Amino acid sequence: xxxxxxxxxxxxxxxxxxxxxxxxxxxxxxxxxxxxxxxxxxxxxxxxxxxxxxxxxxxxxxxxxxxxxxxxxxxxxxxxxxxxxxxxxxxxxxxxxxxxxxxxxxxxxxxxxxxxxxxxxxxxxxxxxxxxxxxxxxxxxxxxxxxxxxxxxxxxxxxxxxxxxxxxxxxxxxxxxxxxxxxxxxx
Numbered sequence: 001x002x003x004x005x006x007x008x009x010x011x012x013x014x015x016x017x018x019x020x021x022x023x024x025x026x027x028x029x030x031x032x033x034x035x036x037x038x039x040x041x042x043x044x045x046x047x048x049x050x051x052x053x054x055x056x057x058x059x060x061x062x063x064x065x066x067x068x069x070x071x072x073x074x075x076x077x078x079x080x081x082x083x084x085x086x087x088x089x090x091x092x093x094x095x096x097x098x099x100x101x102x103x104x105x106x107x108x109x110x111x112x113x114x115x116x117x118x119x120x121x122x123x124x125x126x127x128x129x130x131x132x133x134x135x136x137x138x139x140x141x142x143x144x145x146x147x148x149x150x151x152x153x154x155x156x157x158x159x160x161x162x163x164x165x166x167x168x169x170x171x172x173x174x175x176x177x178x179x180x181x182x183x184x185x186x187x
Contacts, residue, residue, distance in 0.1 A: 035074075035088075047130040048089070051110065054134050055096050058142075059106055064150050066095045069157060097172040097179070098157045104145040106153065109177030110134070113141060 011027040022045065025038045039045045056063045069091050073079035081087045086094075099106035113133035123131035148156070170179045 043125050065153050096174050100177045106146045108142040111175045
């Protein structure tokens with residue numbers, strides 16, 4: 001139970017958004033000072049959360065790079081869809097994309113791994129293909145050869161999006177493990 005002014009409450013800044021496209025409750029953890037969104041009755045969001053967790057579990061640097069980029073965006077007030085900027089979730093996808101395209105890659109494309117041996121119909125939710133490989137990766141499936149530091153990976157993120165990425169004609173695809181032309185996507 002949440003009660004305003006309750007000193008035992010572990011959350012602060014509680015805000016319900018029941019009329020949002022996807023109803024959520026926003027709050028901040030008092031202990032960790034972390035902003036959180038809690039969605040209800042959204043199976044796609046549950047699968048997306050599992051996918052992000054699977055990527056974070058592959059390499060400890062992934063979580064750290066994501067936190068750095070999210071903090072950078074928050075400090076510049078460019079992480080709020082309500083003000084027309086990217087969401088925190090979008091920044092995580094951008095980080096995953098950059099880590100997938102490194103040479104050698106830090107992350108594989110989990111939506112491609114093992115795909116040939118599954119029935120995709122078993123992974124459909126509301127008409128969306130939600131398959132991703134969620135088992136521990138062997139070194140044959142994905143050799144972990146990228147030894148760059150967190151700082152170097154953050155630098156790669158900024159360099160890629162400031163110098164190499166064509167915002168006008170491209171979009172990222174974590175599902176494909178590469179960027180793609182917007183015309184290829186259909187938008």
